[in-house]
Every structure is written in structure tokens, then in C-alpha cells.
Amino acid sequence: MPNVNPVRVCHSLLKFAYPEGVWTGLCENCLESTDKTRVKVEKEELAGTPGKCKLCGSKTDLYPVELRIPNFSKGVVTENTMLCKKCLDAAGESYVKFKREQAHGHRHH
Structure with a gap:
């Protein structure tokens, strides 16, 4: 079972109950993949596609992130x-915080 890293997401349906956002978890590989996409977006190497975000539910421009999802029959399934x-x-x-903690040897189990 991989360790998950907390990511604060402002879910559109929960914004009144949780104005600061809710926590969701991403494993190290997914967090790294998400950060790579973020960097591409910031460098304007990636154009957005209108749709509904899988994490927060917002209807806005979206960007593809390759996630590795555990699957009992196949092991791991890669999905955009x-x-x-x-x-x-x-x-x-969260990725920057994770890397900083990893560099200093602070890993929570």
C-alpha cells in the first residue's frame, strides 16, 4: 500500500461547508506527475481543455495528468x-513540501 500525501482541494460542492478546502491524498508517483503537468502549464507548453475537474468538480480549463491507479486484477492501471x-x-x-521533508529525513508513516 503506497503512502499518500495530503493535497488541499477546494471542492466546488463543499465550498460553503469547508471554505478552506478538503484534504485528498495522492501517492508519490501521482503527486510527481501532477507537478510535472503544473510546470508545463506554467511554461505555457500545455493548453487547457474545457471540462469538469476530477478532484474539485470545478467547470473550467483542465489539463491531463497521468495517474497510476492500483487495480487488484492488473496491478496498476495508468489513466489520464x-x-x-x-x-x-x-x-x-504538497509536492514541494513532500520533497523538502524527504530531503530532511522526516517521513510520516
Whole structure:
């Protein structure tokens, strides 16, 4: 079972109950993949596609992120998931924090 890293997501349906956002977890590989997409978006190497974000539910421009999803029969399935810029930024913040903690040897189990 992989460790998951917390990412704060502002879910559109829960914004009144949780104005600061809710926490969701991404494994290290998915967090790294999300950060790579975020960097491409910031460098304007990737154009957005209108749709609904898989993490927060916002209807806005989305960007493809390759996620590795555990599957009992196949082991791991790779899937492109569409995420918005806000979720990419939130995952990017979590990725930087994860890398910083990893460099200092602080890993929570």
C-alpha cells in the first residue's frame, strides 16, 4: 500500500461547508506527475481543455495528468485524469513540501 500525501482541494460542492478546502491524498508517483503537468502549464507548453475537474468538480480549463491507479486484477492501471489549475497548484505545494521533508529525513508513516 503506497503512502499518500495530503493535497488541499477546494471542492466546488463543499465550498460553503469547508471554505478552506478538503484534504485528498495522492501517492508519490501521482503527486510527481501532477507537478510535472503544473510546470508545463506554467511554461505555457500545455493548453487547457474545457471540462469538469476530477478532484474539485470545478467547470473550467483542465489539463491531463497521468495517474497510476492500483487495480487488484492488473496491478496498476495508468489513466489520464483531467485536473484544473487550482488543483495542480495545490498538488504542487504538497509536492514541494513532500520533497523538502524527504530531503530532511522526516517521513510520516
